[in-house]
Amino acid sequence: MNWEQLLSLKRFGDTHKRLRKEQDEIRLGFEVDYDRIIFSSAFRSLQDKTQVIPLSKTDFVHTRLTHSLEVSVVGRSLGRIAGKKLLEKHPHLQEVHGYRFNDFGAIVAAAALAHDIGNPPFGHSGEKAIGEYFATGNGQQYQSLVSEKEWQDIIDFEGNANGFKLLTETREGVDGGLRLSYATLGAFMKYPKESLPKKPTNHISDKKFGFFQSEKDSFQEVANELGLIQTREGKDISFSRHPLTYLVEAADDICYTIIDFEDGINLGLISEDYALEYLIKLVKDSINTKKYNSLKYKEDRLSYLRALAINTLIQDAIEVFISNEEAILEGTFAVSLLDKSKYKAQISDIISLSVEKIYQSQEVVEKEIAGYKIISDILDVYITALVREKAEKASNYDALMLRTLPEFYSRTDISIYQILLNSCCYVASLSDSAAVHIHNKIMGKQL
Secondary structure: OOHHHHOOOOEOOOOOOOOHHHOOOOOOHHHHHHHHHHOOHHHHHHHHOEOOOOOOOOOOOOEHHHHHHHHHHHHHHHHHHHHHHHHHHOOHHHHOOOOOHHHHHHHHHHHHHOOOOOOOOOOHHHHHHHHHHHHOOHHHHHHHHOOHHHHHHHHOOOHHHHHHHHHHOOEOOEOOOOOOEHHHHHHHOOOOEOOOOOOOOOOHHHOOOOOOHHHHHHHHHHHHHHOOOEEEOOOOOEEOOOHHHHHHHHHHHHHHHHHHHHHHHHOOOOOHHHHHHHHHHHHOOOOOHHHHHOOOOHHHHHHHHHHHHHHHHHHHHHHHHHHOHHHHHHOOOOOOOHHHOOOHHHHHHHHHHHHHHHHOOHHHHHHHHHHHHHHHHHHHHHHHHHHHHHOOOOOHHHHHHHOOOOHHHHOOOOOHHHHHHHHHHHHHHOOHHHHHHHHHHHOOOOO
16 A cells, blocks of 8 residues: 555546645545544434443533544644654655644644444444344344345444445445545544454454445445455455544554543442552652642543643553564554553553443443343334335335335335345434434324
């Protein structure tokens, strides 16, 4: 892979290249990507989607929206620092093509802003709830009506693939979705492969999948334009990662490691003394002990340690990225940047404590159970109505339910696979509160 091709400003529908040296510095194309994402309705719904605690009533617990903004800020720093070092190594990128270090920051910031845009309500359990409706629930009846890969798309419903769909999906009169630059789309794609074959290698890009069958052509167009290395040929499609994806992933890893941990402390799920000891181990080389001891309040101590921890991990991730640039460009770097971190032991300790005290806490488990029931019931009602409508067997109740669906999701002049996937994507588009509200109506609990 080469950086000039990887930094493509091309968008869906373009018939020619967009050259960096011809860009308006006031309104750079990569920055336009950020604006388009932040003004999209899909991004707006993240304000009421779970990051850690579903349906939390406290005002300091992170939602998907605040998490995405924070990941974007960290990603921008990672991109800018890496960009500066890359331009020093490859001066022709600036001297001949006009790229600046801010370009790298803008690409990573935009991709990081969108990294959770396809996630359903109720956190990662929402993805599992959608998949299990088909794998073990009433949705099993539709398996014979779709292909093997289409079925895998649905039973392993993946927020990353749904995100790519949201960013690129053509609707009537709207070609190419948000029409983001291919560089940003490339950086967004953590898992550049189909749902099958499932986890065939130990490479991190094979951990999950990144596009549904409905977006296969769009994905291949982006991958080919960027010059991503094809890692499978024939009927099974997969590519190497865009190098900047590693920075997007690092930004996410840094934020959820440190900030989810902070939420757990603020919620009282992790004792302050115990938690601060973990954070101090991570920043022991940079902490100003005198300053730290002068901080009277818990929130100030946490804020100080959080800032130090994030900066420590940013600098470490950059070091790993630059020292492994060649392997990354060859597609052979098989782990995340934080997996190579010199602070891996400290990171693992923090994540282990978060899993035990936060992600598996009684409050989270109880609300995830409710989320399973809510998502299953909504899928059941709408899919039943849509499939019956397609077969011209809809009941009056089915017709009433279809009138509550947004027009795009109520179409039945499409394949069964598209109906099932659209229903999944509709549920995934709902905020936590909206899902509860719709479920209450379906159950007759709210007029």
